[in-house]
Amino acid sequence: MSGYFSDLYHGTKSLLVGLGVTFKEMVKPTVTVHYPRETIVITPNYRGHIELVIDEETGGSRCITCGMCARACPSDCITVLSEKPEGAKKKVLTGFELDFTRCSLCGICVESCPTDAITYSQDYNLAGFSREEFHMDLLGRLGKGGSLI
Known part of the structure; x- marks a missing residue:
């Protein structure tokens, strides 16, 4: 019976840690570039043709x-x-x-x-x-x- 509560505790703790990471990433600003309307800055060492x-x-x-x-x-x-x-x-x-x-x-x-x-x-x-x-x-x-x- 104690193994059941131990598993329940560790599972809940793992769920809360994962949700914490998810919520922390949700409030960060996005880094996505909306490509056709925005262009990215290319580094000087980029090797194009x-x-x-x-x-x-x-x-x-x-x-x-x-x-x-x-x-x-x-x-x-x-x-x-x-x-x-x-x-x-x-x-x-x-x-x-x-x-x-x-x-x-x-x-x-x-x-x-x-x-x-x-x-x-x-x-x-x-x-x-x-x-x-x-x-x-x-x-x-x-x-x-x-x-x-």
Whole structure:
């Protein structure tokens, strides 16, 4: 009989402790972000997809079309297109494409770039309905200054 009252006491105590935790959490302010109407602040060390950096002097890309990023990429998702205009000393960047469906976000391309022409994007809202939406022309995106997705 004493085991019955002992179990009843411990069960009631456990119920009251659990209700105390529940009521304490009920009065705390919510941390939920109502997504479409509110956006969250992204930390500076967030690794989104890569994007080209604008050169302050020329207004174009810092990329010198060496192709180090494409060679270093283990997923083979970067394509650097360039051409050498007649009479020019350097190659000119004509296209920089990223297949984000294959990217593993490892960051080797950013580390291997000798001119720091690639950085991580702060875009976190990446959603689409087809694979073609994730084939990004980063040079075109650089000219628009915004997100394609």
